Amino acid sequence: MLQCTKLHDIVAAHNTFLLEANMNVEDWSEELTKNWKQAQQQFWKNISSQYAAAGASPETDFPNVTEALNGWWSLINPSMSNQADATMKQATDMGKAFTQFAESFSKVGGDGTQSVESWLNAMEQGFKYRQSMNSYLSTLSAQGLESAAALRERMAGMEQAGESIKSLRELYELWIDINEEVYSKFSMSQKGQDIYGDLVNACVAFQGGMDSAVESQLKAFNVPTKQAQDDLLKELAQEKRENEVLRKRIKELEETAQPQTAQPQTAPAAKTKATKTPLKPKTEKVVKAAPENNKAPTKPGSTAASKPAVKAAPAPKPAAVKPDDLTKIKGIGPKFQKSLIALGIQSFAQLANLSKQQAQELDEKLELNGRALRDDWMGQAAQLSAKE
């Protein structure tokens, strides 16, 4: 009759059953207890066989045992004595603790020995973290005491000097400053360094322990683990690295393969390996910040390297060529085509043969804000020219 899989459903079902069947207390409590025992036995039998078999997934969640037990007890206890009620409460608390104890083993997976070992490791890390945290907190307490003493001393000094604190704000800020001084002194001490390192390492170890326990469970249920994800991400990073190398190599090859008629490209500077140069005695120069009202003067550079001169290249001469429909190039509309023709560029070939420098000048002249390079007009022109 009772086709339930969750223990708390048993209580709810029995409540309904009670109302509908109108049974007396003794009768239904016996019924409820019997069903409770059967449901519990079945549940734990299912869980143990599921965890023993790798790849199986549990069909039910862990029940809220305390809630179910309390619900069950509240239905049958009206006729019980206060003593029985108090004792039952102790028993349900123990039941909850015992169930949680069982859960910590069930979630770990593996055989019994491994379960106990993992559980012990996690416990140890948890206690070590608590120990580190306690050490850290006790140093804060010690600092508090030191700050209080320091404030007393400061105020005694002020009294001797005939000074006074004239507002609550002044006292508040003095207190903050003293705490900051004491904290800073401790933080920079060897003990501060040791305790801080200890705390961070213990916290991370605890986190790592819990992650391991979760990983074991995920593995048992064939769910992708964090380790598996990390392996994939490592491969992804390597792929990106290799893509970067290839990207650079392609660029070098493209620049080498530029048409002969184009102006020589300024090749990007390659990495230079380290060659140690002897340290020359340096004169430390202190740069005076420019006075507020004066504009920063610009002087021609006097040191060895002059500014890279972007030499103005001659504009392409209008050639006697068959005009092409430049609007076929993405980014060039009738207006830009007209402007290009006015500058003497009428064909795909002329556009494709522009050097980087000439392209830059064109960009500035037509106020393109980099569009020619972004939309790769030269590349598109080269392709269209090749098709003809």
Add this chain to the structure above:
Amino acid sequence: MSVFKVSHEAIAKELADFQNKLLSGVSNLAAMEALPSGVTAHDVVFERDKLRLLRYRANRADKQNNKQNQTPLLIVYSLINRYYMTDLSDRRSMVKGLLDAGQDVYLIDWGYPEADDRFTTLGDYLNGAIDACVDDICERHAITQVNMLGICQGGTLSLCYSTLYTAKIRNLVTVVTPVDFHVPDFMLSHWAKNIDADQLVDTLGNIPGSMLSALFLSLKPYSSAKKYRGMVDIMDDASALKDFMQIEKWIYDSPDHVGETFRQFLKDFAQENTWVDGPLKVGQDVIDLQNITMPVLNIYAEKDHLVPPASSKALQGLIASDDYSELSFNGGHIGPFVSGRAQKTIPPAIGEWLDNR
């Protein structure tokens, strides 16, 4: 004690005043609109994965009159916290200051790393992301060199990059950059000494941004109480409150730090200080600060509790450049970016220094 000369009535009045300020200011707080992440107009000119390369729009008049430095300036921000510290508001923007100083400003926005970035190494940042941005700028401008400005850990990245790609860097500026991690009073390094870096990264993967925020705040935990007490004083001034909240937003806007890179920073930089004592290996490459031969401008903050001045200043003795300059600012770690006074002095000084080289 007779030192505390404050009557009960005076305390009550102080508390009443405090409450009044708090209540009158709450309406300003409630009415505040969403705060921007940067204010200066820019274009995203290059993207790869989560990286965006921003190019800030220059003053048109400067551009047309050819007053802009022909060598663009690439800002390499830290992997910790967000880049818009350099561009908080109209009055507090190093980016705007550099544009006004005639520089063509680019900046790397690293984005927010996720699990798939877990195994990105320091080498990937140097040879991949930063080099790709430098190449993009060079191609865009048909040039072979850029100027580079690195901020905090971004300065460390810039130094590493400059040792490998020396010919691509015309001039290098470092701002509040840690170099020597073992100077006295370097609290972060002191705390890091005993941390098991491998366990940390193997367990956590990427280091959570919230953990990093908590770490930085714990350097001076009690000062937060002072800070928020001070906030109440300015709450009735909507503009001042907005400035305050802008920095608050930035403080807590903390991306995760990519795990593998964090491992190397923690071990080789903070714990072992390798590159100070000798060459540092990054993948197949060797980082040797003696390869820094280009002009260097090193900017540090005199009251920096995160990166002690001595840590930054150690750079002078480690590089081979014969054109080394320093600029100090009388403030804390983020002073060069948030101080109104700093905006009037530091960007113009950087601009002048770059224009002269």
